[in-house]
Amino acid sequence: MRKLKTSRQPEILDAALAIADERGLDALSMRAVAERVGVTPMALYGYFRNKDELLDGLVGRLLTKLVAEDAERIGPGLEGAWNERLGAIAWATRRLAREHPSVFPLLLSRPSVTPDGVRVVDLLYQALIEAGVPDADVPRIERMVSTFVIGFAISEVNGRFSGGSNETRTRRGVDAPAHRRLAGHLAARDWDAEFAADLADLMRIIRPV
Amino acid sequence: MRKLKTSRQPEILDAALAIADERGLDALSMRAVAERVGVTPMALYGYFRNKDELLDGLVGRLLTKLVAEDAERIGPGLEGAWNERLGAIAWATRRLAREHPSVFPLLLSRPSVTPDGVRVVDLLYQALIEAGVPDADVPRIERMVSTFVIGFAISEVNGRFSGGSNETRTRRGVDAPAHRRLAGHLAARDWDAEFAADLADLMRIIRPV
DNA sequence: ACCTGAACACCGTTCAAGT
DNA sequence: ACCTGAACACCGTTCAAGT
Numbered sequence: 001m002r003k004l005k006t007s008r009q010p011e012i013l014d015a016a017l018a019i020a021d022e023r024g025l026d027a028l029s030m031r032a033v034a035e036r037v038g039v040t041p042m043a044l045y046g047y048f049r050n051k052d053e054l055l056d057g058l059v060g061r062l063l064t065k066l067v068a069e070d071a072e073r074i075g076p077g078l079e080g081a082w083n084e085r086l087g088a089i090a091w092a093t094r095r096l097a098r099e100h101p102s103v104f105p106l107l108l109s110r111p112s113v114t115p116d117g118v119r120v121v122d123l124l125y126q127a128l129i130e131a132g133v134p135d136a137d138v139p140r141i142e143r144m145v146s147t148f149v150i151g152f153a154i155s156e157v158n159g160r161f162s163g164g165s166n167e168t169r170t171r172r173g174v175d176a177p178a179h180r181r182l183a184g185h186l187a188a189r190d191w192d193a194e195f196a197a198d199l200a201d202l203m204r205i206i207r208p209v
Numbered sequence: 210m211r212k213l214k215t216s217r218q219p220e221i222l223d224a225a226l227a228i229a230d231e232r233g234l235d236a237l238s239m240r241a242v243a244e245r246v247g248v249t250p251m252a253l254y255g256y257f258r259n260k261d262e263l264l265d266g267l268v269g270r271l272l273t274k275l276v277a278e279d280a281e282r283i284g285p286g287l288e289g290a291w292n293e294r295l296g297a298i299a300w301a302t303r304r305l306a307r308e309h310p311s312v313f314p315l316l317l318s319r320p321s322v323t324p325d326g327v328r329v330v331d332l333l334y335q336a337l338i339e340a341g342v343p344d345a346d347v348p349r350i351e352r353m354v355s356t357f358v359i360g361f362a363i364s365e366v367n368g369r370f371s372g373g374s375n376e377t378r379t380r381r382g383v384d385a386p387a388h389r390r391l392a393g394h395l396a397a398r399d400w401d402a403e404f405a406a407d408l409a410d411l412m413r414i415i416r417p418v
Numbered sequence: 419a420c421c422t423g424a425a426c427a428c429c430g431t432t433c434a435a436g437t
Numbered sequence: 438a439c440c441t442g443a444a445c446a447c448c449g450t451t452c453a454a455g456t
Contacts, residue, residue: 030449040422041449051449093268095431105318108363115383125387129313136394138387143370144407151360154317161352163320174324178334178347187346198353203408208367214439239430249441250430270422 005046012037012047013057017103020058030054057059059106063116066092072157083203084131087135089123090147090149097153108147121146131207145202152198156191214255221246221256221295224265229267234311239263268315272325275301279332281354284334291339298332299408306362314363317356330355340416354411361407365400 015036020028030051034041048054069092080088095102121142128138155161179186210223224245229237239260243250258262278301289297306313330351337347388395 002320007420029447031447042423042451043421045450046420108317108360108369109314109367111368113372118383118385118388122383122385122387123393129387129390135391139394140398140403142405143364143403144361144410145362147360148353148357151317151356151363154360155352155356158318159320160317163322174327174331176327176331178325178331178338181338182334182344182347185348189349194349194352197349201353201414205414216439238428240428251442252440254431255439298435 001039002049007046007047008037009057012054013061016054016058017061017100021100026180028102035150039085055106056110056112058103059110059112060114060116062096062103062107063114063120065094066096067116067119067123070120082127083207086124086127086131086154086203086206087199088121089127089143091195093149094153094156094195098158098168101157107150108154128206133189133206141206145206148202150199152195162188210244211258213267215237217246218256218266221253221263222270222369225263225267226309230309236313237311240327249260264315265319265321267312268319268321269323269325270322271305271316272310272321272329273314275305276328276332279329292416295333295336295340295354295415296408297413298329299354300404302358303362303365303404306318316359317363336368337415343414350415357407357411362412370400370416371397 012033013161014026016033016187018030030044031041033054034044037044046056048057066089070089073088073092124142128141129135133141170171221242225237225242228241238315240250243253244324246253246340253263257266275298279298282297284299333355334347335353336351338344376407
C-alpha cells in the first residue's frame with residue numbers, strides 16, 4: 001500500500017469533474033482525465049490508487065462544495081432557526097445535483113466519511129437537536145432526511161419522476177384502477193413545489209406542531 | 210430502429226441477473242452474459258439494442274419480482290388495511306435490495322415505466338387513497354415514500370450508513386460538536402428497527418393521528 | 419519525487435456474412 | 438429467423454524504466 005502524492009490531487013479532481021459534467025460519467029476514463037491534465041494515464045496512479053478512489057475523491061469534492069456554500073450562506077453558519085438551516089442544506093443539496101448530475105448519484109453509493117462529509121452531517125445534527133429531537137433519535141432522523149433529499153435529487157436528475165407520459169401510464173392492458181381515478185392529477189409537476197411540500201411534511205415529523 | 214426478438218429475452222435476463230448477483234455489476238459485460246447463455250456476444254444484439262436496454266430489462270425484472278411477491282402475499286392483493294399493504298411493499302422492496310444488491314440501485318436511475326412498474330405504483334396509490342390522502346396529493350406522497358424506501362435500501366446495501374466507525378466520525382481535527390454530544394448514540398444500529406421507525410414516521414405524514 | 423512506454427487482458431458495438 | 442467472425446476504437450492496470 002504505497003503512499004500517495006497529494007500535490008496535484010485537486011487539479012486531477014477538477015479535470016475529472018469537468019469531464020463528467022460535460023460528457024457524462026461514461027466518458028470519465030482515466031485516460032480522458034490524464035489527457036486533460038496533460039499527463040500520461042499512468043501518472044494518475046501516483047495520486048489515486050485506482051479509478052474507484054478517484055471517484056471517492058469526486059464525492060468528497062461535492063461535499064466540500066456543500067459546506068462551502070453553507071458557510072458563505074450567512075457567515076459562521078449557525079444563524080437562523082433550525083428549520084431554515086435544515087432547509088438551506090436541503091435546497092443546496094438539490095442544486096448540487098443539478099450542477100453535477102453525473103457525479104451526484106455516487107453520493108448514495110459511497111460511505112464518504114471525509115471531514116467535509118462529517119461537517120455536513122454535524123450541521124444537520126445541530127439543527128435536529130435544536131428542533132427538540134431527542135438525542136437518541138437524531139442520527140436516525142438525519143439518515144431519514146438525507147436519504148430522502150439525496151434520493152429525490154437523484155430521481156429528478158435521472159428522470160425517474162418524469163419518465164413515461166400520462167398515456168404510457170394509463171395505457172390499456174395494465175390493470176391500474178388508481179391511475180384511472182387519479183388521471184387528472186398525473187400531469188407533469190413543478191418539482192420545486194413538490195420538493196418544498198415534501199420538506200414541509202418532513203419538518204412535521206421532526207417537530208410535530 | 211430494428212424490431213427486436215423476444216423469444217430468449219427472459220433467458221438472457223436470467224443470465225445477466227445471475228452474473229450481477231454472483232460477481233457484481235462490473236462483471237456484467239455483454240461478453241460474460243453471452244458466454245453464460247452459450248452464444249456469441251453479437252447474438253444478444255438481436256434481443257436488446259445495447260447494454261443500456263439490457264439493464265433496463267433487468268430493472269423490469271426486479272419490478273416483476275416485486276408484484277409477484279405482493280400477489281402471493283395474500284391472494285388477490287387488496288386484503289388488509291392500507292398501512293399493512295403499504296408496509297408489505299416497503300419491506301418487500303428492501304428485501305429485494307438485499308437479494309440483488311448490485312442491480313437494485315438502478316431502480317433510482319431509470320424511469321422504468323414497464324407494466325409491472327405501473328402495477329406497483331398503482332398498489333401504492335390505492336393504499337394512499339384508502340388512507341384518506343386527497344387525490345391531488347397521492348402522486349406526490351407516492352413519490353416521497355418510494356424515494357425514501359429505495360434510497361434507504363440502496364444506502365444500506367452500499368454501506369453508506371455504516372461507513373466510517375465512530376472513531377472516524379469523532380476524530381480530532383474535524384470540528385463536530387454535535388457528534389461529540391451524540392457520541393453515545395452513534396454506535397452501529399439495527400437497521401430493521403430503524404427502517405420500521407422511519408416507516409412509522411412516514412405513516413404519520415400520510416394519516417395524522 | 420515524478421513521470422513515461424509498452425504491454426495485458428479486457429470492453430461495447432458495427433458490419434458483412436452465414437444457416 | 439437466428440447466429441457468427443473479424444475488426445474497430447476503446448478500457449483499467451501492471452511492470453520496468455527513465456529524469
